[in-house]
Amino acid sequence: MQKSATLSFEKADLLKLYQDMLLMRRFEERASQLYGMGLIGGFCHLYIGQEAVVTGIQAVQESQDTVITAYRDHAHMLACGMDPRGVMAELTGRIGGYSKGKGGSMHMFSREKNFYGGHGIVGAQVPIGTGMALAHKYKKDNGVCLTYFGDGAANQGQVYESFNMAKLWGLPVLYIIENNGYSMGTAVNRHSCTENFYMRGEGFGIPGKLVNGMDVLAVREAAAEALDYVRANQAPMILEVETYRYRGHSMSDPAKYRTKEEVDDYKTNRDPILKFKGALMNEYNFTEDDFKPAEDFVKQEIKETIEFAQSSPEPDASELYTDVYVEEGAQ
Amino acid sequence: MKTLTVREALREAMLEEMHRDQNVILLGEEVAEYNGAYKVSQGLLDEFGAERVIDTPITEMGFAGLGVGAAFNGLKPIVEFMTFNFSMQAIDQIVNSAAKTLYMAGGQMGCPMVFRGPNGAAARVAAQHSQCYASWYAHCPGLKVVAPYSAADAKGLLKAAIRDPNPVVFLENEIMYGASFELPDDKDFVLPIGKAHIEREGKDVTITAFSICVRHALEAAEMLAKEGIEAEVINLRSLRPFDADTVLASVRKTNRIVSVEEGWPFAGIGAEIAAQVNEKAFDFLDAPVTRVTGEDVPMPYAANLETLYLPSAEKVYKAAKAVCYK
Structure with a gap:
């Protein structure tokens, strides 16, 4: 099998994983604050607790690969290399946002960074990601579409329509199921007759793998293998990543469907950032000082992000009517 | 001038545009080996091969969404619905994904594609197969909606729709497929969308x-x-x-x-x-x-x-x- 990604255990690369996760955590914490202050409106779905998933996976994607997800998407954008200033300014509805303030938290895109949304309809991104994979195959660009969805979306019919076409036509798509245990407020055992989402492709002949999504190195290794499989075989694969979100489904959800003890157990004993930091100190001989540049960087980056997101102006009233149609090239 | 049926005019539009642009593909139920449920895509598989003329499973929401993704990633798909009645299965992808992305992306990326097929009543096919979707789709900003009458309309407007950088809903009519009309004998005959x-x-x-x-x-x-x-x-x-x-x-x-x-x-x-x-x-x-x-x-x-x-x-x-x- 082709082995494209060599997993690096160099100090700088490990530190980068830590820094990426920390940036996501701080970004989301500040988004929560800005929401509370009334600077962010509408729906806002935070990723806190799940950082190891997208960090581990995006660390091993190749530059021609494309990414698509649903609406819990801020961290995916950061992992794709999008500027946190532009992401946060979109949350505050400002012209400096990636969508000029017209998309909001759930609808953001960056063609430059191969991030194709940011979709507000649960499951709709799955056939779209499958179609992006069809285009990769058609263009013969050796790209894979990384298509993220949750355990809740895993019960949408269009997911299985996509599995069927992806396998039938040999499309290079990696389906990543972020299983955080809850489909909004409904626990997995109450919404799914079988809970092994990685096995959901069995009837289609699509292989699946389960990985601990609270361990960034385990995710990275599994993602590298999965991407190799998809690229080499030009065939879909499912990667189920077991994870946990600390906050409610969205900002308006007090999350009363689970116990405080359950949440505290994750925060205390399984937190992806704390665990990784501990592992780096215990197994890779990092000291507190080693983390300081990353922590300082995140601190400064977030400071500038918050400033930008509040100082960037609201879109001009004329923006209401732009971007409905592409005018250039229309007959 | 020459005389063609509406069916032949639609086919000719796709044939010419697929020759003109390598990124145009056609997908839908029975479009390839069966040559189209209504024979609109007759011969296109032989001309362009299975990479560009793709028989899909009966899975409207899936293949409509797949078409949207292919458009996001550089292709110009023509998605055929065997009839528009079945597009209701896929309407979320047409409206939420295809029509709105350009706006939601602040103009960064849109969805250049065509959704086409017969719309409205055929003959004696009753309630679930006889619906007109003109007002449904025309309601939505971000979509263009076209409904040809003659063979000239069919050819000129379908060519315009394929070249258009926006998602276009192209409403044909089964009863009109066999009707003959005169139209210009010109490869670059295109009618502007938006003009009566x-x-x-x-x-x-x-x-x-x-x-x-x-x-x-x-x-x-x-x-x-x-x-x-x-x-x-x-x-x-x-x-x-x-x-x-x-x-x-x-x-x-x-x-x-x-x-x-x-x-x-x-x-x-x-x-x-x-x-x-x-x-x-x-x-x-x-x-x-x-x-x-x-x-x-x-x-x-x-x-x-x-x-x-x-x-x-x-x-x-x-x-x-x-x-x-x-």
Whole structure:
């Protein structure tokens, strides 16, 4: 099998994983604050607790690969290399946002960074990601579409329509199921007759793998293998990543469907950032000082992000009517 | 000039545009090996191969969404619905994913593709296979919606739709597939989306119609002419963008208007035309804006009831006479 990604255990690369996760955590914490202050409106779905998933996976994607997800998407954008200033300014509805303030938290895109949304309809991104994979195959660009969805979306019919076409036509798509245990407020055992989402492709002949999504190195290794499989075989694969979100489904959800003890157990004993930091100190001989540049960087980056997101102006009233149609090239 | 059926004109449009642009692909149920459920894609598989002419499973939401993704990632898909009745399975992808992305992305990326297939009533296929989606899709900013009547419309507008950088809903009509028309013998014959066409000039009453209803309108105009009433028949061609200028100019001349469509009356295309005429040409009206539509019931199966349901030349004739107070 082709082995494209060599997993690096160099100090700088490990530190980068830590820094990426920390940036996501701080970004989301500040988004929560800005929401509370009334600077962010509408729906806002935070990723806190799940950082190891997208960090581990995006660390091993190749530059021609494309990414698509649903609406819990801020961290995916950061992992794709999008500027946190532009992401946060979109949350505050400002012209400096990636969508000029017209998309909001759930609808953001960056063609430059191969991030194709940011979709507000649960499951709709799955056939779209499958179609992006069809285009990769058609263009013969050796790209894979990384298509993220949750355990809740895993019960949408269009997911299985996509599995069927992806396998039938040999499309290079990696389906990543972020299983955080809850489909909004409904626990997995109450919404799914079988809970092994990685096995959901069995009837289609699509292989699946389960990985601990609270361990960034385990995710990275599994993602590298999965991407190799998809690229080499030009065939879909499912990667189920077991994870946990600390906050409610969205900002308006007090999350009363689970116990405080359950949440505290994750925060205390399984937190992806704390665990990784501990592992780096215990197994890779990092000291507190080693983390300081990353922590300082995140601190400064977030400071500038918050400033930008509040100082960037609201879109001009004329923006209401732009971007409905592409005018250039229309007959 | 040459003579083609609407079916041949649609096929020729796809053939020419697929030769013109390597990124144009066609996908849908039975489009390839079966040569199209209605033979619109006859021979395209042989011409372009299975990479570009793709038989899909019966999975409308899936393949419509897949088409959207292919468009996001650089291709220009033509997604065929065997009939638009089945597009209801896929309407979320058409409206939420295809139509809105350009706006939601602040103009960064859009969705250049075509959704096409027969729309409206065929013959005796009853309620679930006889619906007109014109007003459904025309309701949505971000979509363009086109409904050809003749072979020239079919070819010129489909070529424009394929070249258009926006998602276009292209509403064909099964009964019209076999109808023959003259059209220019020109590879670069393209009709602009957003422009109506005056099929017949007249001074006494304006009749607007699209798709097969243009035929009813033209027949009604013949009947009216025998009684000395000169009807102006406007083939709308494009429902979004809507060519209000042409319709309003005609109303200012004739002072009367009858809108014809197969769809239901409530919130239909005729309702929109009535609103626009009311807003912009109220002082020119000598009679109420009048609609001839499909009846406000699901399409019945029985032959006599089906006839009662549908617009016809006779119904258009009567409505035109009524607004002329004759």
